[in-house]
Amino acid sequence: MNWLARLSDASRRDFAFGALTLALPGGGVVPVLLISLLAGGFLGAFNGLLVWKLRLPPIVVTLGTMSIYRGVIYLLSRGAWVNENEMSPAFTAFPRLELLGLSLLAWLSILLVAAFIFALRRTRLARDLYAAGGNPHAAEYSGIDAGRAQFIAYTICGAIAGLCGYLWVARFAVAYTDIALGFELSVIAACLIGGVSIAGGTGSAVGVLLGCLFIGIIRSALPLVGISAFWQMFINGAVILVAVLLSARQRDRQGQTLEARA
């Protein structure tokens, strides 16, 4: 089920930032981080509430809020761009600070991946989510409040999307309405390539990490090798298709179910 919670990541991510960077041009890094987590978490919680309390289909909710959030960014920012010289040096430098030879951006992702590996294997919430995704009826009969678990998942997703919003803006030093347009499909693609089942119930943090690395490496490698700009997308698509075909064949061989860690 956790794939669903990621759908409107991209939209939420920039929302947090269009608004934020305007509000806090000179703020320190720590409050910015907190506000980005809170703003993203709040928007995620709104999605989660609709899914939990009204039992609306998640895809409808997130498709809807995806448009709404982006429209609201435009209204709040009046379509303005926030530029590099309007951000404090600490704001833009933070993700690039180096610690033991790695940038903070890298450390953050390592930390988050580690936290998710642990959380997905060891926490009650994760077990509930796997159960709710794998077999909703069985989960309900065994007393699991699937809606509540999904609500928390949406909130976490939103908070992380908010954080990514800050990191994106700090890294590229510019913020505007259309930031991260179309990221939702890349993020979902990364999850799916990483073996998260679209029907819910299976998937692991390591898999998703591999999926992200896979897409990221192809994207940055193609311009580096000097492949013509016009062919990059085609190669991208071909590689993704080969990957999913192979993983589908492997799944068939292993039988229909992967390990469900519930």
Added chain:
Amino acid sequence: MTPGVAGIFARRWLRWETMLAAVLVAEFVLFASISPYFLDVYTLSDATFNFTERAIVALPLAMLIIAGEIDISVAAIIALSSVSMGLTASTGAGTGTVVCVGLGTGLAAGMINGALVTIGRVPSIVATIGTMTLFRGAAYAVLGDRVLKDYPPGFAEFGQGYLVGPVSNELALFVSFALLFGVFLHYTRWGQAIFAVGANPVASRFAGLAVNRYRFALFAATGLFSGLAAVLLTSRLGSTRPSIAQGWELEIISMVILGGVSVWGGKGSILGVVLAALVFGLITFGLGLMNVPGIVMSIFTGSLLILVVAVPALLGRLRLSREANS
């Protein structure tokens, strides 16, 4: 009041369509009273161009989603079809050939999707996210930074011509296909089978339905109609660039979902999709008349999508709690 299962379904989906019809009327009255330009035959005729091409793809896509699958690559298929038509036209081919190539490319692309899902056993959302990049990438790879615009003279008729008076060819095509699909889905054995496949594929297979054959045919149909949309759009624009129809996949899927088609498969109606297409088309055009920026319109369309689902859900909860109290 002891409705059977079918009765409950009928009530549920009629309520959805009632909601859409109410929204449609409200939009109409609102825009007519706000903008003095809205109620004009030619204005309304121009307005239909805002949605007809997308709505034509939404029809087969609705059936595909009812059958429990999805196709994210529709906009990319439009681009690829448009590019292949442009290349054919640049060799000096006539209108008939160009149109056939466009439809054929769409059909072939749809069959690739179908094969990936039925033979390759890849989940449809994964497969079509891949082919979306692949088809759009192929359009870029073939065309590069060139433009194709040497279409034969008669070709413009499809997207720019009118059948009678203010009724455009595009609108006439959409209405006739909507009727055709409505009859097919709701009044034939094959239509019933599509609902069955979406509601429970395993049971359908045991009941002797060739589930994969249905899936494959629906993917092929979605491809074919994307090809048709490509013919209309290309004809209306009079030129082809690889970025054509960028981002349409989410708009088309939103249209289908707004029409009350369940994303879990097994439920939905063509009437709902047609109403949803009209609601979408009118709202974007009406707000455009009031010079509301497109991105602000997205707040309206997004809220509409959620409201149409949320209001019946809320009403249902209210009724439940009242019954519990009494």
Added chain:
Amino acid sequence: MRQLFIAVVALSVAIFAGCGKKESVGDGKPGHIRVGVVAKSLGNGFFDAVNRGAQEAAKELDAEVIFVGPTTPSAEGQIETLNSLIAQRVDAIAVSANDPDALVPTLKKAMDRGIKVISYDSGVAAPGRNAHLAPSSDPLIGETVVALAAELAPQVDGAAKGKIAVVSATPTSTNQNSWLAEMRRVLPRYPGLEMVAVAYGDDVSDKSYREAVALLKQHPDLAVLVSISSVGIVASAKAVEDERLTGKVKVTGLGLPSELAGYVQKGVVPKFAIWNPIDLGYSSLQVAAHLARGGDLVKPVPAGRMGRISFTADGVGAMSKPFIYDAGNVAEFAKIF
């Protein structure tokens, strides 16, 4: 089916009720005109500045500006915007085209209904417009950009010497492609300069950034990174700064003062060029109003404080040469656009 029936009845009632008052549609007081100014996309600083200029001219001309545009820079979105302007029966439309050919059928319809159409900034193919106002001419832009690159490249024996690479917008942008062609034409005047690559950042920040980084890695001896897109030049400057190549690789090209002021002060982008979008909006409205009031293009068109603009036989006029911005004047213009 009952719902459908009710909907149809309600619609017909609404139509009849509305048709009664249709006569009241008027164009306001005589002489007052309305001009639709269409941007490539909204939320773009350049077009906000165009709008400012247009508003300024509108005050002088007793005109009203309707400033609209699609959300994303697509031809399909622009057609929807144009259709709504046509339905509002504006007197003239000034449009910066996302696609020079795709807009033609819609704009022809506009002209059939008596609306004067001009394109500004990014042109529309000749059958779809009455006139095109270029901010500058493509040759002048190509020359200016290459001259900037030559000025910033290392000087050996009094002549510029080094490798330059270009970050463009999308591979389909009309403007960027004709400027690239002009740049290639001018380049032989500087025998020491070598154009080693053209990358496409698609006017998207992260893609432009990745492409710029890739260029810097592929060509370690690059002297100047030229970006002819306002999104690309910001991303290129950021890439050069992040790769710690400030001063070694210079960034120049076309960009907006407000977005580049910081990089000019840091020395990443010592100089860059752009025409003045406020002047462009001002002139566009002047030309559109001139046509809407029955004027023609035979004699140079009076354009208020911009003097007179002459048009060729096929309706193309050029406003002026691009303006060069550097540490001396960028702060002042950054406040405007």
